[in-house]
Amino acid sequence: GDPLDRRGRVVRRPAPAGNWGRWGAEDERGALNLIEPEGVRTAAHEVRTGRTYSLALPIARGNQPAFDFRGxxxxxxxxxxxxxxxxxxxxxxxxxxxxxxxxIPSHNLTHMDALCHVQAKGRFYNGFPADTFRSHTGAGRCGIDKLGAFATRAVLLDLPRHFDTPYLEGGYRITAADLAGCAERQGVEVRSGDALLVRTGYLDEYRAIEASGREPSFAQPGLSLDAVDYVRAREISVVGADNSAIECIPFDDRFLSVHIALLVESGVPLLEHLWLTDLAEGMAQAGTYSCLLCVSPLPVTGATGSPINPVAIV
Ligand code: UVW
Structure with missing residues (x-):
């Protein structure tokens, strides 16, 4: 359990870095707190063409990009x-x-990770003890129901387009310089409270491999620990990508290192298996890489994640 101070109050151990305590000792929303009402009003002005894009994969039986144990x-x-x-x-x-x-397994296909999805050294985001999660009741702290629905300005960084390739290679470690270079090339500014959507091309490659009857590789392109600095420095509220775990596989440094840096240390929720290809094409045609993004996880009490159908309006 947590150590107590002289008055018997719980003392939370300090986080190695990140946002523990920033929004109060009881906070369970993490970086979603960066989305201010004023920012949402501004985000509504991002809508230029009025075109709406679903970022969800079809929910169907059969071969899907997911870890086998999820079914x-x-x-x-x-x-x-x-x-x-x-x-x-x-x-x-x-x-x-x-x-x-x-x-529907909550971490299969297009889904959102709650802040209780991963613990490190016995702690969730904000220092909540990992034993607040119980098999029967689920998350006592930081369940998906604590995040709620949100709308915010989103920026899409289309890395395959930036690097002039159909998709990044499996295992490619996306760096802060890659993200900054791509944003600069696209002429888009990343602001505090924004959602960052990173297109790697992984799902396009997965579909092509499946169609050819070959076995998809376990390796995936994704964020490295270096790219986490980009996310933190720009006060991004939520990160989404078109791969299985946001981060590169094989993992950078250690198992789930980017999950630990974003979910646990920074309280940044993650959106995974986003279908970003249609949005990327629509944005390129519209000449913009920012849009309004609306996301609503199912308010399942104590859940570690939820299927989502995010809606981007360009
Ligand atoms: C893991 O990567 C363990 O889970 P998720 O894909 O839900 O982030």
Missing amino acids: SPQRLTLVSQTDAMYDGFEGGGDVGSNEDVLI
Whole structure:
């Protein structure tokens, strides 16, 4: 447990770096606190063409870019229009209804990581002890329900376009200089409270490999620890990417090092498996790399993450 001070109050151990304590000892929203109402009003002015892009992959059974242990999403039919139960209702003979049950692993396909998703040295974001997470009740602290829905200005950095390649190579470590160079080339300014969307081309490569019948590689391009400095220095509220874990695989330095730096130390939630290719094309045509982004995780009490269908409006 936590050490106590002389008055019996809990003393949280200091974070190695980052945002612990910045929004108060009880805060569970982390860098989403950087999204101010004024910033949301400004973000609404980012809408130029009025075109709307869903950043979600289809939720379907079958081969998906996900770690095997997470399994495949299941859409199970609960009631079908042909079921006999309708015969008992007046007028039920020629009326029927259909209903599903959805079983979706919360870290499969397009999803948002809650701040309780990863712990390091027994601590979640803001120093909450890892034993506040229990198998039966889930997260006592920093569950996805504590993050809530948000809207903010988002900047897309299209790295394959910047490097003139269809996709970055598996294992490529994206650096702060890569992000800064790409933003400069695209002529886009990154501001405090923005969502940062990083396109690596990984999902495009995954689709091409799947279509060819080859086995996708475990290695993925993604953020390195060096790129975390870029995120922190610009006060970014949330990071999203078109890969499985935001960070490069094999991991930089140690297992989940970028998750630890962003989720645990900085309280920056992560959006993963975003489909960014259509948005990138739309933005290139519109001549802008900033937009309004709306994200709403399911408010599942104590959950470690949630499927999302983020909406970008250019
Ligand atoms: C891990 O990378 C462990 O999880 P996620 O893909 O949800 O971030």
